[in-house]
Amino acid sequence: MKAKVYLDRNESQFPLSPACRGIIKSKYQKYLLRYTDKSIDSVQNKLLEKLQNLTGIDKTNIALGDGCEEILKICFDHFIKKGDKVLLADKSWGHYKTLIEAAGGAPVYFNLAENRDRYRYDIASFKKNYKKYSPKIVIITSPNNPTGNSIQFKLLCDFIKTAKKSIFILDQAYWGFEDENKNQLKKILTMHNKILITRSFSKYLGMPGIRLGYCIAGDYFKSVKESLNPYLGFNQLSILLGLSALNDLSYYKKIAKIISDEKQKYYDGLKNSKIFKIYKTDTNFLIIKFLPTLEKELRDSVEASTFSLSFPKEEANKYLLRITISDPAINKKVLSLLLRIDKRSR
Ligand SMILES: Cc1ncc(COP(=O)(O)O)c(C=O)c1O
Numbered sequence: 001m002k003a004k005v006y007l008d009r010n011e012s013q014f015p016l017s018p019a020c021r022g023i024i025k026s027k028y029q030k031y032l033l034r035y036t037d038k039s040i041d042s043v044q045n046k047l048l049e050k051l052q053n054l055t056g057i058d059k060t061n062i063a064l065g066d067g068c069e070e071i072l073k074i075c076f077d078h079f080i081k082k083g084d085k086v087l088l089a090d091k092s093w094g095h096y097k098t099l100i101e102a103a104g105g106a107p108v109y110f111n112l113a114e115n116r117d118r119y120r121y122d123i124a125s126f127k128k129n130y131k132k133y134s135p136k137i138v139i140i141t142s143p144n145n146p147t148g149n150s151i152q153f154k155l156l157c158d159f160i161k162t163a164k165k166s167i168f169i170l171d172q173a174y175w176g177f178e179d180e181n182k183n184q185l186k187k188i189l190t191m192h193n194k195i196l197i198t199r200s201f202s203k204y205l206g207m208p209g210i211r212l213g214y215c216i217a218g219d220y221f222k223s224v225k226e227s228l229n230p231y232l233g234f235n236q237l238s239i240l241l242g243l244s245a246l247n248d249l250s251y252y253k254k255i256a257k258i259i260s261d262e263k264q265k266y267y268d269g270l271k272n273s274k275i276f277k278i279y280k281t282d283t284n285f286l287i288i289k290f291l292p293t294l295e296k297e298l299r300d301s302v303e304a305s306t307f308s309l310s311f312p313k314e315e316a317n318k319y320l321l322r323i324t325i326s327d328p329a330i331n332k333k334v335l336s337l338l339l340r341i342d343k344r345s346r
Contacts, residue, residue: 005330008310010145010285012206013326014255017248020207020241031240036233044234047243054246056182057189057216063225064234068173068198068213069095074227075196075215076103079137079167087126087135087166090316091119093145097314108133109316112147118280119147119287123158130162138163143174146312146322148281153184160191167220170197173213174283176204177256185216193220203284205245205252210238259284259325266323269335273342288321294341295319301337309334 007013015021036044048059055062065071080086080103088096090109100107110129113122121140130138140159142151151159160168170188189195196217202208217225245252263286270278270288277289290298298321302309307330310322323334 005307005326007324007326007330007334008308008322009208010203010283010322010324011208012203012255012284013324013330014206014258016207016241017245017251019244019248031236034236036236036239043236043239043243047239047246050243050246051214054180055185055216057185061189061218062214062216063228064212064214064239065228066211066213066235067202067208068171068200069099070211071196071198071213071215071224071228072096072169072171073099073103075167075169075221075224076100076105076137078224078227080105081136084136085133086137086139087129087133087163088139089121089141089144091144091147091314091320092139092141093171094312094314094317096139105136108135112144112149114279117278119144119149121149121151121155121159123155123162126159127162130166135163135166137167137169139169139171141171141173143172143177143282145174145283146285146287146310146317146320148279148283148285148287150178150282153181156188157191160188160195164192166194168192168195170195172197173200174203175199176252177259177282177284189216189218193218196221196224201242201245204256205242206255207241207245210241211235212238212242258328262325262328262331265331266335269339270342273338275342275345276338285322285324288323288338290319290321291345292319294345297341297344301341305333305337307334 031043048062051062052059076099082104084105085108086100086105087108089112091112097107111125113120140151196215198215199213201212266286267278270276275291275294279287281287312320312322
């Protein structure tokens with residue numbers, strides 16, 4: 001049997017950039033023979049300087065980690081005391097709950113609303129539940145997983161103002177699909193001293209396997225940043241690949257354009273469906289709500305196919321189907337399967 005194409009993990013479906021592909025054969029091999037060199041010439045420092053350039057944030061306020069997952073875990077372990085509440089959207093990444101509960105915290109939720117063709121953050125629902133729960137930590141994910149929507153800057157500022165008493169985590173694991181605005185980033189950090197922003201190399205830069213992410217955070221998170229800085233240093237191969245990817249941003253821009261064009265084919269194909277509701281996303285995946293009566297047929301058809309799609313398990317994410325965008329030939333197969341089911345239901 002042919003191996004499955006995994007479209008249920010939001011992993012990039014595209015090759016490494018040319019600079020990354022060349023890395024093992026290159027002069028950089030020497031870095032793999034050493035622990036992290038903490039000098040000014042180290043690749044780790046070069047990566048921090050690159051991130052400083054990209055974000056406009058001083059590198060002393062940037063810390064690297066083994067992906068956003070490690071950063072979030074350290075942050076939760078550090079701040080959550082038994083029974084502390086963490087407020088997040090009801091439709092959110094399922095693993096937050098595991099990490100929060102492992103640290104002794106209790107996740108509580110506000111409702112993520114929807115417009116005609118997009119999910120959206122809703123300040124009224126947030127304010128109501130912020131008051132109700134007085135959470136120790138708030139998590140806003142932008143773009144969000146699994147709904148793919150971003151929060152607009154002005155609305156984000158309203159969320160931050162509402163949550164002044166809490167630690168505010170802005171998870172931007174899906175950073176990159178929209179242009180960076182350095183002024184906005186600076187403004188967010190000056191609005192509230194308890195803000196931590198996480199970003200990943202797993203999504204836009206397509207390398208979940210290198211386990212690399214970073215956070216932007218001020219002095220309030222000094223001990224989190226210290227915990228992220230291991231005595232013997234970082235995986236140099238990951239740092240080299242991360243640095244090469246950031247030196248190749250034009251490549252990723254082209255991939256983002258392909259992803260955007262491919263998403264349009266799904267939107268066009270399913271826009272008149274009575275059984276699937278497709279939402280606009282700002283990510284490398286799209287999200288579809290399906291009629292509950294179709295669940296078995298849909299699951300069986302996907303099971304029998306050559307690809308896997310994600311049916312998020314959490315109660316609030318029920319009847320949602322998340323599809324990572326792949327290359328045009330595979331996307332065509334996925335769309336054809338959905339259209340066949342759509343046709344049978346008429
Ligand atoms: C919203 C969100 N945050 C964080 C992560 C973890 O990212 P990383 O691969 O950088 O650990 C994921 C992974 O899917 C995610 O969806």
